Amino acid sequence: MLPPELGGKLFQRDQSLDGGRTGEPFFGQDDDAEVLELFQPVHQAKNGRGAGPEADSVRAMAEVADSHPMAYESDAEDTQFLRDQDIASLLAKYEPVITGRCVAKLRGSLDAEDVAQNVILRLLGELQRGKTYRVPYRVVVHQVIGWTIKDHFEGRPTDLPLPDDWEPADVEDEAGGIVSRYYLEDLIAGLPDQTRSVMKLRYLRGLEHEQIAEELGITRNNVDQRLHQGHKALRETLAHG
Amino acid sequence: MADDVYGLFDDYAARFARGERPDARAYLARAGDGAEELAALIDRYLEAAPAPAPGEDARAAAASWLEGEPPLLALRTRRGLRVDAVVDALIGTLGLDVGKRTKVKRYYQRLETGLLEPRRVDQRVFDALAETLRASLADVRAWRPRPIEAEPAYRLEGDAMMIPSAPVFADADDPERDEIDVLFLDGGNG
Numbered sequence: 137m138l139p140p141e142l143g144g145k146l147f148q149r150d151q152s153l154d155g156g157r158t159g160e161p162f163f164g165q166d167d168d169a170e171v172l173e174l175f176q177p178v179h180q181a182k183n184g185r186g187a188g189p190e191a192d193s194v195r196a197m198a199e200v201a202d203s204h205p206m207a208y209e210s211d212a213e214d215t216q217f218l219r220d221q222d223i224a225s226l227l228a229k230y231e232p233v234i235t236g237r238c239v240a241k242l243r244g245s246l247d248a249e250d251v252a253q254n255v256i257l258r259l260l261g262e263l264q265r266g267k268t269y270r271v272p273y274r275v276v277v278h279q280v281i282g283w284t285i286k287d288h289f290e291g292r293p294t295d296l297p298l299p300d301d302w303e304p305a306d307v308e309d310e311a312g313g314i315v316s317r318y319y320l321e322d323l324i325a326g327l328p329d330q331t332r333s334v335m336k337l338r339y340l341r342g343l344e345h346e347q348i349a350e351e352l353g354i355t356r357n358n359v360d361q362r363l364h365q366g367h368k369a370l371r372e373t374l375a376h377g
Numbered sequence: 378m379a380d381d382v383y384g385l386f387d388d389y390a391a392r393f394a395r396g397e398r399p400d401a402r403a404y405l406a407r408a409g410d411g412a413e414e415l416a417a418l419i420d421r422y423l424e425a426a427p428a429p430a431p432g433e434d435a436r437a438a439a440a441s442w443l444e445g446e447p448p449l450l451a452l453r454t455r456r457g458l459r460v461d462a463v464v465d466a467l468i469g470t471l472g473l474d475v476g477k478r479t480k481v482k483r484y485y486q487r488l489e490t491g492l493l494e495p496r497r498v499d500q501r502v503f504d505a506l507a508e509t510l511r512a513s514l515a516d517v518r519a520w521r522p523r524p525i526e527a528e529p530a531y532r533l534e535g536d537a538m539m540i541p542s543a544p545v546f547a548d549a550d551d552p553e554r555d556e557i558d559v560l561f562l563d564g565g566n567g
Contacts, residue, residue: 210427224440228431231519232398233423239401240420320425342395367383
């Protein structure tokens with residue numbers, strides 16, 4: 137836990153990002169007034185109440201909740217960790233992502249774990265300083281990963297804290313949403329419906345091929361074909377940066 | 378022959394989505410010439426996929442790390458196991474010489490307290506520990522000791538830096554080097 141003197145100014149996250157899907161309580165805490173309050177703005181927006189830029193932002197987040205439910209639930213979980221000052225859970229959640237990306241970016245070099253450790257230390261330093269963000273925490277994590285790896289490749293030390301005045305780069309797309317690179321659903325948006333469904337069940341829920349076939353009422357062979365099609369699309373996505 | 382890149386990616390991503398901790402390095406090693414493409418796929422996937430909620434062992438390991446305690450020590454304590462029980466299990470599982478129990482214990486204690494670099498330790502040791510501690514040791518291995526931020530008054534200076542640590546272990550050229558040294562110092566590649 138952090139020192140109590142830091143508690144008051146920690147995690148004052150942008151409220152417009154704290155919305156939730158209506159009628160579906162997160163975390164199984166439907167009797168928790170604080171959690172319900174957390175998602176109230178989106179509830180209001182989806183019922184047509186509210187106006188102006190803030191309401192627009194809330195509506196945008198409501199759309200995220202509908203179109204990217206798993207990413208949205210994950211963001212909501214992060215918000216709760218931040219509110220609870222549960223840094224251990226937050227770092228434990230993202231450590232596999234950080235290490236995995238560092239190993240991938242450094243192509244398996246034994247330096248990868250050192251860089252990953254420094255990403256975690258930078259994130260921890262930011263949390264201890266009481267830094268707040270207007271973007272979901274996972275976006276912050278990915279940007280710190282990117283900067284730290286860049287520092288590594290450009291020969292700068294990666295074990296120094298980030299500058300006091302750094303801010304996450306703008307991640308809004310033209311429609312005011314978070315750019316597609318942070319949503320798996322968006323990366324495969326151009327695929328046929330059934331292929332998208334197979335991809336989501338496999339890469340967001342981790343179902344086995346047989347389970348996907350059963351869930352969608354298609355053959356195992358069809359699942360394999362859809363995944364093959366999805367892999368080709370991912371390759372295209374990579375080719376176009 | 379290298380495995381198919383997309384088959385490897387498919388397996389890696391599904392395991393990640395299930396909340397497992399697939400080892401990206403192991404997958405890249407299996408990809409052969411396709412490692413570059415697989416690395417790009419894994420990186421892109423991890424950036425776009427929501428991270429699964431952490432398991433209890435992962436949370437506990439991170440909490441220990443934040444408190445400055447070795448995560449492996451915290452895990453053993455949580456399981457209510459004594460060091461000797463873990464050492465006996467290592468000797469039994471790895472088929473080591475019982476007469477060298479003291480040496481195994483010293484190595485284990487160094488590993489547990491963060492004095493031994495985990496990547497020098499053979500995977501078989503971690504597999505045996507995972508079985509003994511009923512845990513995914515990937516969660517524990519991930520948390521390396523934090524840099525010491527000692528107050529100036531506590532810094533070792535001058536001669537104090539020259540005090541040798543108690544257990545002295547064989548280096549790579551030591552003729553007395555045995556299978557235990559290789560397991561704990563050479564990643565089993567001795």
